[in-house]
Amino acid sequence: MAKGTARATIQALTGRLGRAQVVAGITSAATAVVPVDSRGRRWLVHNGSAALAGHGALWLVTGNPMGAEPLMAAAVHSVPDCGAFVITCVGAYAAWKAARVLRGLPGLLGLAVRPAAALGAAFWGQGTAPLITEVMAATAPWSSMLLPLLAAGTLAGICWWALDSRSSAWRAPVRWAARIPLATLALGVGLYAPGGAL
Structure with missing residues (x-):
């Protein structure tokens, strides 16, 4: 052999x-190496090796043995700014849709009401980062434990949508390579979570 x-x-x-x-x-x-009838072991080898490959690459690039853990910490600290961005986008869209009922106003006012409403909501949304920070401080320690999951869940959804959901028809080595970002992120959350809970 x-x-x-x-x-x-x-x-x-x-x-x-x-x-x-x-x-x-x-x-x-x-x-x-991993027989076909042991699906759990095959899943573990597939995802575990992808996580170790991504973790090793991050360790090599950053010089930090914790891999994605500092990236998770940075993502958690950027939650107020990211939250304000999401609120800005959602508020502008909602105001644009809600102002549709006023577009029948005469003249230039009818044309300007939707953009003005969207801009007003967007300006309001940009100022919500301090409010999110205060909410995080008021809900501690729960926010420090749940925010890594929120940040990681968002990033995991992006990784799954961009790579994993499209990789089912790809060859096995390429499917494995497409799993590396998601598996590395999951390992990074596992390494970061104890620090966030302390």
């Missing part, structure tokens, strides 16, 4: 095996 694996590795590195043969070899090796 080891001799065959070494021979196949040398053939793949020297270009004597085609891409399809290399992918088939990787898939059969993964199936041999």
Whole structure:
């Protein structure tokens, strides 16, 4: 078995095996290591190896053995600004829709009512960051425990929508690579959560 694996590795590195043969070899090796009937173990190996690959890359780039943990801390500290941005966008959209009932006003007033309402709501929304900070301070320690989950949930949703939801038809190695951001984020939350709870 080891001799065959070494021979196949040398053939793949020297270009004597085609891409399809290399992918088939990787898939059969993964199936041999983690049998098909043990779905839980295969899921754990798939996600665990993706998380370790992403964590290792972050460790290598940042020099921090905690990987994504500092990024999670930065995301939590930016929640007031991100929240104010979301409130600004939602408020502007809601004001635009609500002002539709006034567009029947005569002349220029009817044309300007919707943009004016949207701009007014957006200006109000931009000033909500201090209010969010006060709410976070008033709800401590719950906010310090729940905000990492809120920030991570938003980022995880983006990772899932951008990569995971589209990767089901891709080849196994590419599906694994597409799982790295989401798995790394989950590991970063796990490493950061105890610090946020203390």
